[in-house]
Amino acid sequence: MxxxxxxxxxxPQFRRGMADMAPFxxxxxxxxxxxxxxxxxxxxxxxxxxxxxxxxxxxxxxxxSLPILAAGAPLWVLWATAFCVNLRFVIFSAQWRxxxxxxxxxxxxxLGYFLADLNLLVFQKAWPQAVAEPGQVxxxxxxxxxxxxxxxxxxxxxxxxxLVPVHWGLGFAGTLSMLGLAYGLLVDRKAQLAAVVAAAAAxxxxxxxxxxxxxxxxxxxxxxxELMDRTQRAARRTxxxx
Amino acid sequence: xxxxxxxxxxxxxxxAVTVVARGFFLFPRQAWSVPAWLQRSLQLxxxxxxxxxxxxxxxxxxxxxxxxxxxxxxxxxxxxxLWYAWRPGVLGPLIVGLCVYLPLRLLLGW
Numbered sequence: 391m392x393x394x395x396x397x398x399x400x401x402p403q404f405r406r407g408m409a410d411m412a413p414f415x416x417x418x419x420x421x422x423x424x425x426x427x428x429x430x431x432x433x434x435x436x437x438x439x440x441x442x443x444x445x446x447x448x449x450x451x452x453x454x455s456l457p458i459l460a461a462g463a464p465l466w467v468l469w470a471t472a473f474c475v476n477l478r479f480v481i482f483s484a485q486w487r488x489x490x491x492x493x494x495x496x497x498x499x500x501l502g503y504f505l506a507d508l509n510l511l512v513f514q515k516a517w518p519q520a521v522a523e524p525g526q527v528x529x530x531x532x533x534x535x536x537x538x539x540x541x542x543x544x545x546x547x548x549x550x551x552x553l554v555p556v557h558w559g560l561g562f563a564g565t566l567s568m569l570g571l572a573y574g575l576l577v578d579r580k581a582q583l584a585a586v587v588a589a590a591a592a593x594x595x596x597x598x599x600x601x602x603x604x605x606x607x608x609x610x611x612x613x614x615x616e617l618m619d620r621t622q623r624a625a626r627r628t629x630x631x632x
Numbered sequence: 633x634x635x636x637x638x639x640x641x642x643x644x645x646x647x648a649v650t651v652v653a654r655g656f657f658l659f660p661r662q663a664w665s666v667p668a669w670l671q672r673s674l675q676l677x678x679x680x681x682x683x684x685x686x687x688x689x690x691x692x693x694x695x696x697x698x699x700x701x702x703x704x705x706x707x708x709x710x711x712x713x714l715w716y717a718w719r720p721g722v723l724g725p726l727i728v729g730l731c732v733y734l735p736l737r738l739l740l741g742w
Contacts, residue, residue, distance in 0.1 A: 420723055438639050445647035450678075454685045455646055459639065469645050474681035476653035477674045484657040484666050491663060499655035506654075559737055562705060565689045566712050566729040568682055570722035573713070575679040588680040589687035596688055596695060604684040611680035612673050619672065 403525035407532020410512050418508070418536055419543040421567065425449045426547020427554070428564030432456040436552055443544040447537070448506065450571060451475045453564045463601035471604050482510050489517070489526045501527070504534035580618050584611040704742040708733035 398404050429439040429452065446452050451472040458468045483502055490498045512533055517526060554560055576582050588611035595603035657664070690709045691698055698706065712729035736742040 417723065424726065434639070435636070438636075438643060441640060442643045442646065446643065446650055447647075448650045448653075450682065451646065451650065454682060455642075457685060457689055459642060465638075465642055465645055468642055469649050471681055471685070472646050472649045473653060474677045476649060477677045477681075479650075479653040480656040481666065481671060481674055483654055487657050487663050490658060495659065495661065498658040499651070502655040502658045503651050558734065559704075562689075562708065562733055563726060563730060565686060565705075566708065566726045566733075567722055568686050569690075569709060569712055569729070570716060570725045572679060572682045572686060573716045573725075574720065574722070575682070581676065581679055584676045584680055585683045588683040589691075592684035592687045593691060593697065596692060603688070604681065607684035607687075608677055608680040611683070612676050615676040616673060 398528060398531065401525075401528045401532075403528040404532040406516070407513075407529035408535050409532075410516055411508070411533045411536045414508050414512070415536065415539045418539050421449055422540045422543030423547035423550070424563050424567050425452055426544040426549075427551040428453055428456060428547075428561050428567075430548055430551035431554070431556060431559075431561035432564065433460050433556075436548060439548045440545065443541060443548065447503070447540070448472075448476060448479075449540075450568070453568050456561070456564060458601050458604070461601055467601050467605065471601075471608075474605075474608050478507070482507075485510060485514075485520070486530075488520055489513075489522055489530065491522060493527065501530060501534070504537055505530060508536070509533045580615050583618055584615045587611045587614040702740075702742050704733045704736035704740075707736060 426439065426443065429442060430436065434442065434456075442452055454475045455468055455472050458471055482505070486502055486505060487498075490501060493501070509530065513526075513530060514520075516529060517523065551560065572585065576585060588607040591610040592603050592607035595606045597603075598606065657666070690705050693703065708729040711732040712725035715728040716725045
């Protein structure tokens with residue numbers, strides 16, 4: 391194991407993967423600090439916040455889960471919401487499969503766990519053709535070392551947050567960063583419609599028990615998007631329609 | 633079952649969710665392709681989930697729509713939105729939003 395780590399650390403593709411990820415380190419560190427602060431300020435104990443940071447390793451899902459945890463919703467609602475937030479990784483995993491196909495299944499899944507949003511973005515810039523090539527696994531592992539930056543920053547945030555009084559309401563920092571992330575996903579009219587529908591449904595259905603308003607809102611938004619798709623397709627098929 | 637244990641269980645489950653999501657198509661022995669309709673509906677779900685968690689955190693207090701404008705969250709979210717329109721990103725809107733939020737909350741008690 392140590393021997394293979396040593397070979398890996400001298401592998402030029404591993405180093406290139408690390409170097410290509412390095413410019414994102416300050417942004418990832420800031421984001422990790424905010425997540426650390428938000429976890430503690432939303433009411434998690436330091437031990438639980440550390441456990442969450444070290445095992446969950448998915449910033450957006452962590453932030454989204456905090457209000458649900460604080461509300462004491464049943465676990466399946468919490469997990470279902472986190473899975474929805476993480477659905478983009480399901481799509482990404484199909485793309486990673488092309489490059490990781492030759493690895494044994496256990497290693498594929500283990501490496502996949504460490505590959506988040508930026509990893510794929512950076513990887514696809516480095517290997518623009520979606521075909522398996524030698525060196526890709528070492529490159530991906532090099533990029534995955536950004537894990538350490540995220541963890542250190544998140545732990546700094548956790549420790550710092552326990553010094554700030556809760557009445558400052560710094561948990562709102564988590565909400566504000568989700569806001570920026572959500573705006574980044576408003577790529578077209580369909581996404582904008584889905585966001586408005588999700589917001590309205592989540593507020594209108596807030597009185598539902600078990601925090602089910604979130605799942606209702608997701609279903610409503612996905613249905614609205616599908617409806618918009620179909621209407622557009624139908625409009626295109628109808629001659630003379632605008 | 634203690635509250636601490638339940639929280640730990642919730643967190644370990646969230647970790648399992650990460651493993652399942654990131655490994656979803658890496659796990660099967662045979663590679664499969666994602667059907668187009670599934671890919672289409674999966675696209676919107678993360679945005680919808682985020683907004684569904686967010687909207688009540690900004691617009692509601694104690695289970696009701698805000699009945700006052702004097703809530704630090706509204707001007708903070710507005711400032712973050714305007715900043716995003718000018719300079720898209722996550723960090724800028726966050727910092728600007730907090731610069732509006734903290735003084736209103738701590739000095740004016742909004």
